[in-house]
Amino acid sequence: MHLAYPAVLAALLFCVGLYGVLARRNAILMLMSVELMLNAVNLNLVAFDVWLQERLHTGQALALFTIAVAAAEIGIGLAIVLLVYRTRGSSEIDRLRDLRETDTGPDAGAASGADGPEEQAGVQATTDSGRQTS
Amino acid sequence: MTLTEAGHGAVAEAAAHPGFLSPTGVEIVFVLVGLATLGAAVVTVTTKKLVHAALWLVAALGGVAVEYLLLTAEFIAWVQVLIYVGSVVVLLLFGLMLTKAPIGPSPDADSGNRPVALAAALVSAATLVTLVVDAFRTTWIDLGTTGRGSTRVTGEALFRGWVLPFEALSVLLLAALVGAIVLSRKGKAARPGDGHGGGGTRTSGHGRTGRDGEAQG
Numbered sequence: 582m583h584l585a586y587p588a589v590l591a592a593l594l595f596c597v598g599l600y601g602v603l604a605r606r607n608a609i610l611m612l613m614s615v616e617l618m619l620n621a622v623n624l625n626l627v628a629f630d631v632w633l634q635e636r637l638h639t640g641q642a643l644a645l646f647t648i649a650v651a652a653a654e655i656g657i658g659l660a661i662v663l664l665v666y667r668t669r670g671s672s673e674i675d676r677l678r679d680l681r682e683t684d685t686g687p688d689a690g691a692a693s694g695a696d697g698p699e700e701q702a703g704v705q706a707t708t709d710s711g712r713q714t715s
Numbered sequence: 716m717t718l719t720e721a722g723h724g725a726v727a728e729a730a731a732h733p734g735f736l737s738p739t740g741v742e743i744v745f746v747l748v749g750l751a752t753l754g755a756a757v758v759t760v761t762t763k764k765l766v767h768a769a770l771w772l773v774a775a776l777g778g779v780a781v782e783y784l785l786l787t788a789e790f791i792a793w794v795q796v797l798i799y800v801g802s803v804v805v806l807l808l809f810g811l812m813l814t815k816a817p818i819g820p821s822p823d824a825d826s827g828n829r830p831v832a833l834a835a836a837l838v839s840a841a842t843l844v845t846l847v848v849d850a851f852r853t854t855w856i857d858l859g860t861t862g863r864g865s866t867r868v869t870g871e872a873l874f875r876g877w878v879l880p881f882e883a884l885s886v887l888l889l890a891a892l893v894g895a896i897v898l899s900r901k902g903k904a905a906r907p908g909d910g911h912g913g914g915g916t917r918t919s920g921h922g923r924t925g926r927d928g929e930a931q932g
């Protein structure tokens with residue numbers, strides 16, 4: 582088999598995942614796209630391992646490690662997404678803009694947002710607790 | 716070895732193998748499964764229905780598992796089926812369920828920077844495919860000998876050469892498990908103490924600041 586086939590497939594899968602990460606608004610859909618990108622990397626690892634025929638099977642061992650790290654990542658990521666959903670009432674990453682830099686200072690940025698006064702209160706509470714822990 | 720000698724060697728090596736116009740059976744199956752995988756992945760990142768995205772992700776990950784089988788990496792293929800299709804997608808479905816994802820189509824699944832994302836993906840795809848095809852046009856994988864990626868071979872490689880990374884990985888998984896539990900418990904522990912009753916952690920944020928004020932005062 583030509584090595585070009587799995588390599589091209591992996592490159593295309595990676596770019597599909599890249600599009601998903603950049604274009605999706607829901608955080609869980611973004612995590613799905615990250616999984617697609619990780620799978621593209623795994624496909625590359627396995628293909629190159631079969632090509633190089635190493636004694637230690639570096640590519641396959643690394644693919645196994647990547648799968649385990651991806652499982653850990655999806656667990657932590659979903660826990661964070663659920664925490665954000667519980668705190669904010671939505672898991673849309675477009676709205677998580679508290680750490681955004683603004684030209685006129687953080688207060689004007691928070692006031693000019695399209696969210697209601699409750700959202701501002703939540704922002705205030707978050708920054709307060711963050712300041713307390715730091 | 717100079718570059719021209721390497722080039723000549725590559726050309727001679729390519730001449731010894733069948734070209735792209737006379738594919739072997741494995742290559743035909745690989746391309747067909749690859750097209751199905753790619754289509755499922757594209758539907759995953761473009762569909763408006765959130766639960767359907769998870770189900771198409773199953774198809775894409777299963778297609779990648781079949782590609783592993785075609786590349787003789789048997790053990791990786793079954794690990795892929797067990798972990799990705801078996802647990803990661805179930806976790807994602809639980810996440811969708813717990814964040815109250817709508818069953819029907821949700822029109823705001825894509826954010827406003829979709830054209831930029833499409834342009835970035837197309838440019839990177841063109842660059843990567845050009846580069847990869849140019850680099851590995853003449854490289855041939857010898858799939859002849861059997862059992863190269865079987866469970867026995869992979870297990871021997873893993874537990875002879877990679878024992879220490881394997882154990883470090885188990886510690887990492889334990890840390891991730893504990894971290895996920897801590898992240899999930901923190902909101903629950905803050906809620907009964909604030910005294911405002913229900914309404915989510917936004918009220919618990921107020922409670923936390925109140926307590927902080929008491930601690931400072």
